[in-house]
Amino acid sequence: xxxxxxxxxxxxxxxxxxxxxxxxxxxxxxxxxxxxxxxxxxxxxxxxxxxxxxxxxxxxxxxxxxxxxxxxxxxxxxxxxxxxxxxxxxxxxxxxxxxxxxxxxxxxxxxxxxxxxxxxxxxxxxxxxxxxxxxxxxxxxxxxxxxxxxxxxxxxxxxxxxxxxxxxxxxxxxxxxxxxxxxxxxxxxxxxxxxxxxxxxxxxxxxxxxxxxxxxxxxxxxxxxxxxxxxxxxxxxxxxxxxxxxxxxxxxxxxxxxxxxxxxxxxxxxxxxxxxxxxxxxxxxxxxxxxxxxxxxxxxxxxxxxxxxxxxxxxxxxxxxxxxxxxxxxxxxxxxxxxxxxxxxxxxxxxxxxxxxxxxxxxxxxxxxxxxxxxxxxxxxxxxxxxxxxxxxxxxxxxxxxxxxxxxxxxxxxxxxxxxxxxxxxxxxxxxxxxxxxxxxxxxxxxxxxxxxxxxxx
Numbered sequence: 001x002x003x004x005x006x007x008x009x010x011x012x013x014x015x016x017x018x019x020x021x022x023x024x025x026x027x028x029x030x031x032x033x034x035x036x037x038x039x040x041x042x043x044x045x046x047x048x049x050x051x052x053x054x055x056x057x058x059x060x061x062x063x064x065x066x067x068x069x070x071x072x073x074x075x076x077x078x079x080x081x082x083x084x085x086x087x088x089x090x091x092x093x094x095x096x097x098x099x100x101x102x103x104x105x106x107x108x109x110x111x112x113x114x115x116x117x118x119x120x121x122x123x124x125x126x127x128x129x130x131x132x133x134x135x136x137x138x139x140x141x142x143x144x145x146x147x148x149x150x151x152x153x154x155x156x157x158x159x160x161x162x163x164x165x166x167x168x169x170x171x172x173x174x175x176x177x178x179x180x181x182x183x184x185x186x187x188x189x190x191x192x193x194x195x196x197x198x199x200x201x202x203x204x205x206x207x208x209x210x211x212x213x214x215x216x217x218x219x220x221x222x223x224x225x226x227x228x229x230x231x232x233x234x235x236x237x238x239x240x241x242x243x244x245x246x247x248x249x250x251x252x253x254x255x256x257x258x259x260x261x262x263x264x265x266x267x268x269x270x271x272x273x274x275x276x277x278x279x280x281x282x283x284x285x286x287x288x289x290x291x292x293x294x295x296x297x298x299x300x301x302x303x304x305x306x307x308x309x310x311x312x313x314x315x316x317x318x319x320x321x322x323x324x325x326x327x328x329x330x331x332x333x334x335x336x337x338x339x340x341x342x343x344x345x346x347x348x349x350x351x352x353x354x355x356x357x358x359x360x361x362x363x364x365x366x367x368x369x370x371x372x373x374x375x376x377x378x379x380x381x382x383x384x385x386x387x388x389x390x391x392x393x394x395x396x397x398x399x400x401x402x403x404x405x406x407x408x409x410x411x412x413x414x415x416x417x418x419x420x421x422x423x424x425x426x427x428x429x430x431x432x433x434x435x436x437x438x439x440x441x442x443x444x445x446x447x448x449x450x451x452x453x454x455x456x457x458x
Contacts, residue, residue, distance in 0.1 A: 001379075002041045005256055006031075006197075006199060006200055006204075007031055007051045007194075007196040007197045007199075008030070008031070008032045008033065008034060008048065008049070008050045008051060008182050008196075009026045009031055009032075009033045009034075009050055009051060009053070009054060009190055009194060009196060010033070010034055010035075010036055010040075010045065010048065010050040010052070010053045010054070011023050011033055011034065011035045011036070011053075011054045011056055011342045012037075012038045012040065012053060012054065012055050012056060012070055013035050013036065013037055013056050013086075013334075014038045014055065014056050014057065014058030014060070014068050014086050014090070015037060015056075015058040015060065015068065015079075016056035016057040016059075016084075016085075016086070016096070017057075018056065018057060018173060018176060019035055019056045019334075020035065020330075020331060020372070021175045021176065022035075022054055022084065022175045022186075022382050023035050023330075023372075024372055024374075025174075025175045025182075025183060025186045026054070026186065026190055027200060027372070027375070028074065028183070029186065029190045029191060029196075029198055030198030030199065030200050030201060031051075031190050031191070031196045031197070031198055031200055032200040034048075034396075035334055038055075038068045038069070038070050039068075039070070040070075040405070041071050041073075042062065042071045042072075042073030042074045042076070042077060043073075045071075045074055045077060045079070046077055048401055050079060051077060051079070051080075051190075051194040051195065051196040052080045052081070052082070052189065052190060052194030052196065053074065053079055053080070053081045053082070053084070054081070054082045054083075054084065054087070054189075054194070055070065055081065055083040055086070055087025055088075055090065055091060056084060056085075056086070056087055057082060057084050057085035057086045057087060057134075057135075057173065058085075058086035058087075059086075060086065061136060061137050062089045062090050062093045062099050062100055062137060062149035063099060063101055063137065068089055068090070069094060070090070070094075074400075075091075075094070075095065075165075075167075076309050078165075078330045080166035080167070080168070080189070080193050080194045080407060081168070082121075082168045082169070082170070082186075082189045083165070083167075083168070083169035083170070084169075084170055084173060084174065084175070084193075085134065085135050085157070085170075085171060085172070085173060086135075086137075086149070087169065088139065088160070088169030088170060088171055089135075089137050089139060091143075091167065091169055091400075092139045092142060092143055092160070092169065095144075095145075095146075095167075096143040096144055097139055097140075097142050097143040097146070098139070098140045098141035099137050099139055099140065100138055100140045101135065101136065101137050102137075102138055105135065105136040106133045106134070106135055106136075106138075106154060106155065107133060107134050108132075108133060109130055109132060109133070109152075109178060110130070110132075110133050110152045110154065110155070110158075110172070111128040111129065111130055111131075111152065112128070112129055112131050112150045112151070112152055112158055112159070112172070112200065113127070113128065113150065113151050113152065114127060114129075114149065114150050115148060115150060115151055116147060116148070116149040116150075116161075117230065119149040119150075119159075119161055119359070120188055120192055121149065121159065121161065121168050121170075121185055121188050121189060121366060122149065122150065122185065123188055123192065124181075124184045124188060125181045125184055125185060125188075126181065129179075129180055129181045129243060130178070130179065130180045130181075131158075131170075131172035131173070131174070131178075131179040131180075132172055132173045132176050132178035132179045132180065132182075133152075133154075133155065133171065133172050133173075134172075134173060135171055138155060138157065138171070139157040139160070139169075139171070140157070142157060142160050143162075145162045145164065145165065145171075145180065146160045146161060146162045146167070147160065147161060147162075148160055149161050150170075155171055156181050156190075157171065158170065158171050158172065159171065162230075166193055168189060168193070168291050174186055181292055198320075200372050200381045202375065202379045202382045203382060204368070205371075205379065206238065206241075206379070206382060206383070209238060209242070209367055210238070210241060210242040212367075213238075213239060213242035213243060213365070213367060214242050214243060216323075217242075217243055217246065217323060217365070217367065219246070220246070220322035220323065221247070221248060221318075221319070221320060221321050221322055221323070222239055222243065222246060222247045222248070222321070222322070222323040222324075222325050222365055223249075223250065223315055223318060223321045223323065223324050223325065223327035223362070223370075224236045224239065224247060224248070224249045224324075225249075225250055225252070225311055225324075225326075226249040226250065226251045226265065226269060226277070227397065228251070228257070228261055228264070228265040228389075229327075229363070229394075229395060230327075230373075230376060230377065230380065230389065230390060230392065231234070231327030231329060231368065231376060232327045233269075233380065233385060233389060234321055234368065234380040234383065234385065234390075235325055235326070235327040235366075235367055235368055235377050236249055236269065236325070236387060237269075237273060237276065237380070237383045237384070238367050238368075238379070238383060239325055239365070239367060240273060240275050242256055245276050247276060247325070248276050248278060248318045248321070248370075249269060249276065249277045249278065250270075250274050250278045250280065250311060250314045250315065250318070251254050251266070251277060251278070251279050251280070252280050252282055252310050252311060252314070253279070253280065253281045253282060253283060253305060254282060254283065254303065254306075254307065254398075254399065254401070255281075255282070255283030255284075255286050255287055255398055255413065256286065256303075256399030256400040256401040256404075256408070256413060257399055257400070258395065258399075258400070258417065258420060258421065259417045259418065259420065259421035260421075261371075262279075262281075266279060268386070268389070278314055278317070278318065280314045282306070282310045283410075284312065285306055285309075285310055286303060286306050286401075287409070287410060289302050289303075289305075289306045290302055290303070290401065290407070291407075292407065292408050293407065293408070294407050294445075296394050296402065299398065299401055299402065299408065300398055300402060303397075303399075303401055304397075304398070307397075318377075321362060322362065322363060323363050323364070323365040324362040324363070324364055324365065325363055325365045325366075325367070325374075326364060326365070326366050326434070327366075327368055327453060328364075328366040328368060328369045329368055329369065329371055329372065329373060329376060330369060330370055330371055330372055331372065331373070332369070333369050373411075376447045377390050377391060385404075391434060393433075393436070393437070393438045393440070394438055395440060400413055400416050400417060400420070401413075403416060403420075403440060403441065403442045403443065403444045404416050404442075405442055405443060405444050405445055406445030407445070408442075412443055415443060416441060416442075416443040419441045419443070420440065420441040423439065423440075423441045424439065425445040427439055
C-alpha cells in the first residue's frame, strides 16, 4: 500500500460504472485515492485515516430491499463526505431525508443553477454549468441540517450540503467529462474542503516504492517475465532500479511478436538498462504446438500452455528465486473482488504467468498494483523509458497468433507481421498513431478478388 505519509481520499464503491473514474479524478488533484467496498466498517475507515470520503453512484434504488448501505457509524467520524448520485440518495435517506422513485428517470445534460454562492463545493464553478444526469430516484426531502445549493428545472434537489459536518451531495456525475466543470468541484472538495495535501506524484511514488521493494526483497532474487509491453517493462525497470542484478528477466519469443520487437526488447533492456536478461527463442515450440489448430480459443489455450512450459523451463535455469514480479495494475485488483466487496473466488491472473506450477513457491511482487494505466505510462516516462514503448498500443499476450485467423504458420505470420508494420508506419506518418487507441491488421484465411491489367487477380 502507498506510504501513509500521503493524505488519502476513500471512494466507497456502491457498484458504479464510474468508481475508478472518481478515483482517477482525485489523483489528478495530486491526492492519493483508494476504492473500497461499501461494506467497509467505520472502524476500518478510521484506521485508514482518510482526509475525505466519496460515496460513488450505483445501479440500485435506496428504496429496494437489500439496497447497499454504508456503515452508519461512518457519518460520526467527523470526516468530510461527498455523495454522488446514489451516494447522495443513500446519505439523504440514512440521515433522515426522503427519496422517491418517480416514473420518469433522467438521463442527459442539464445546466445547474447555483442557488447558494457561499457553497465551497461550487466556489470556482460558473453559473449555468453543464452537468451529466443519470438517475432514477430523486431526493424529495433533505435531511435536517442540510440546505439546497443547486437546482435544475427538472431536479429541485440537485446539490445539498451540511456546512457544519462538511457533508455534500450532488445528483449529477462530476467525474465524467460531460460535466464541464466537474473536475473543479472534485478539486474543491478534495483540496479546499478536505484540506488534503497535493503531494501524490510519480516522483514520490518511485522513491517510496524503491524503498519498499528493497525492504521486501532484502538480498533475495526476483524473476520477471518481460513481454516488452508497457506494464511488464515499467515494472522491470522500477524493480531493477531498486535491486539491480537481483532481478532476472526472462523474455520469451513466441514467434508471434511484431516486426523487430525481439531485437528492440533485447537492445533496450539488455544493453541500455543493462539488465540481467535471459532470452528464449521458442518459436519452434509454439508453431509445432499450433499446427492444425484453427479455433480461436483453442489457439489461445495452446499458446498459454506452451508459454507456461517454456517460462518454467527457463526459470529453472535461473537458480534460486524467491519472488515473481507481475505488472498487476489497480483495476486488476479492484476487478478481482466479488460484487459484495469480499474476496473473489477466482482472482484474475496475469496472462503471462497464469498456470505456473505451484511447487515453485514464489512470492508475488506487484510494484504497480496501486496505479492506473495512465499513471503507469507517466511512471515509465519518469523512469526513462522511450515514448515509443510507453505510449504504444495494446498488444495481446498471444501476439499475432490471435490476429492470424485460421491456422498459424510461419509463412502466414511473416505476411501479417509485414502488413502490420506497414499499416502502423503509415498511421505514424499521418500523425494519427497517438490519437488512436488501437490499430491493427488481421490476416484472413480467404482470398479477395480484384482487377489488375484487365484481368482477375487475387
